[in-house]
Amino acid sequence: MGKRNRARKTAAATPVAATERITVEGKWNGVDVPDVSDLDCAFPCRWRELLPQMEELSDDERRMRGPFCDALSSLFFGGGKLSDHGINVRDGYDETKVIRYIRATLGDFGPSHEHKIGGIAHALAKWCTIDAPASQR
DSSP: OOHHHHHHHHHHHSOOOHHHHHHSTTSOOSSSOOOOOHHHHHSOOOHHHHSOOGGGSOHHHHTTOSHHHHHHHHHHHHOOOTGGGTEEEOTTSOHHHHHHHHHHHHTOSSSOHHHHHHHHHHHHHHHEEEOOOGGGO
């Protein structure tokens, strides 16, 4: 194993401290939508930085229950626009950043599906509102 691979393996195995996750820009801090690059959308692998810790999720989010979890599951399996699934971005948040965040986290093979859906639902609850999906109106 080369030096570069050892460094990557060590970096990946090192957990990110909660205080570091709050202060470093471009990562999950519970308030702002993290910055996601084109590279993150094409090759999603930053889930440790972008998703909240499993311990931060509510019991319903861990079990993929609730309106945001249902909307995300529908989006995951059916595709389409956020509004087609009843998700509306709140004023003050950039819809493009929210969509890029969802792409970069839903497409990542690292976390479990439950962690992805629950973590994104946790984030969307802060950045978005939910209505009845367009198909049910």
